[in-house]
Amino acid sequence: MKSAAGADAAADLGGKLFIVTGANSGIGRVTAQRLAQRGARVVLAGRSRERCQAFADQLGRQVDPGLIEVLALDLADLASVRAAAAVVIERRWTIAGLINNAGVAGAHGQTRDGFELAFGVNHLGHFLFTRLLEARLRDSAPARVVNVSSDAHLRIKQLDFAALDRPTRTRTGLHEYGVSKLCNVLFTRALARRWAGSGVTSYALHPGVIATDIWRQVPQPFRWLMTRLMASPADGAATTVLCATAPDLASVSGRYYRNQHEARPSRLAEDDALGDRLWQESEKRVGLLMTGQ
Numbered sequence: 001m002k003s004a005a006g007a008d009a010a011a012d013l014g015g016k017l018f019i020v021t022g023a024n025s026g027i028g029r030v031t032a033q034r035l036a037q038r039g040a041r042v043v044l045a046g047r048s049r050e051r052c053q054a055f056a057d058q059l060g061r062q063v064d065p066g067l068i069e070v071l072a073l074d075l076a077d078l079a080s081v082r083a084a085a086a087v088v089i090e091r092r093w094t095i096a097g098l099i100n101n102a103g104v105a106g107a108h109g110q111t112r113d114g115f116e117l118a119f120g121v122n123h124l125g126h127f128l129f130t131r132l133l134e135a136r137l138r139d140s141a142p143a144r145v146v147n148v149s150s151d152a153h154l155r156i157k158q159l160d161f162a163a164l165d166r167p168t169r170t171r172t173g174l175h176e177y178g179v180s181k182l183c184n185v186l187f188t189r190a191l192a193r194r195w196a197g198s199g200v201t202s203y204a205l206h207p208g209v210i211a212t213d214i215w216r217q218v219p220q221p222f223r224w225l226m227t228r229l230m231a232s233p234a235d236g237a238a239t240t241v242l243c244a245t246a247p248d249l250a251s252v253s254g255r256y257y258r259n260q261h262e263a264r265p266s267r268l269a270e271d272d273a274l275g276d277r278l279w280q281e282s283e284k285r286v287g288l289l290m291t292g293q
Contacts, residue, residue: 011245013040017093018244020044021073021126022102024051027148027207030237031099035244036063043093045073045084046102075102075125076111078286085132095140097244098133100126100184101148105177108168115285118173119164122180127187128286134195141199142250145191146243149184151206151258154266156182159274161281185256185265186275187282192254193272194279201253203243206263207236 018035022028023044036042036059046052049072056068071087074080088095103122111120130137130145137143156178163169168176188204195202242260243249256265268274283289 011038011247013038013096013245015039015041015067016096017041017043018097018099019071019088019093019095020099020101021075021129022046024048024055027236027240028099028101029055030234031101031240031244033059033062034237034241036067038245039067040096041067041069043069043071043088045071047072047074047076073102073129075121075129076117078111078113078125078128081125081128082132085129088133089136093136093140095133095137095143097144097146098130098137099146099148099240099244100130101146101240102126103148103180106173108173110167113285114165116164116166116176117168118176118180119183122177123183123187124282124285126184127282128288130187130191131283131286131288137200138195138198143200144244145188145200145202146240147184147188147202147204148207148240149188149204149256150178150181152178153182153185153269154178156266156268159183159268159278161277164281164285182266182269183278185269186271186278188256189254189270189272190275190279193275196253201250203249203253203255203257204265205239205243205257207239208259 013035018040020028020032020042023032024046032042032044044052044056049070052070056070060068071084072080073084104118107117109117111117113120115124126147137145152174159179159182170176185204188202191202239257239260243257255262256269257263
């Protein structure tokens, strides 16, 4: 697969604005830090405004504090997603990159709106956030949408749409996590098709198997066994930053990346008919079909 290694990872970003979801911990935290250190304006979007603000204060001691913004965003609550998008629209930010990084793994239950938790947070919240920001992204072009997926999607052999509206069923929650990561790749490809020619490009990626707080709800001893040999968040952020900034990738869209190189997702993830159905089913669940957005 094509390499993106020719990109200059140290290039100055000159005040370009990036929104990073889940920016107060793990891969999102490192991603935001690296972007800010290269001169980017970074919006730290997260469920806990207090944690995001604490990180913003810390980061502001390393870079110009005027480059850092905080945005409250709870992806498990579609009302919060709409409120966060309204803030972005009201401030008329020119968005160079929307990095949909936040996620949960091994969690059980449903979102506030009644969707399986991993699907609701990892896909549906980001789907709505991205769609609500479509006009801003198009007006900001060239702009990028980067969806942090996972090779966990490779294990999923079918997409059961009925299960997306039920509580998490498996003991570890890792099957549901894989389903949500499959949705990330399908969404990325659908964005590339539907927004072709807009100047907005999309990318999905596997950051590596990283020991972060995303695994905190996996029950023991599974969590300990899983995380003991995982890589660090610093390693995991490399492919995210590359997809968000590499000049070599400006002319491509809808691709999947691993270890800073283009990679092949699963055959199911390349099923564009399934991607179109997921798009439509997602629109129904977040109410976009009714509002016309």
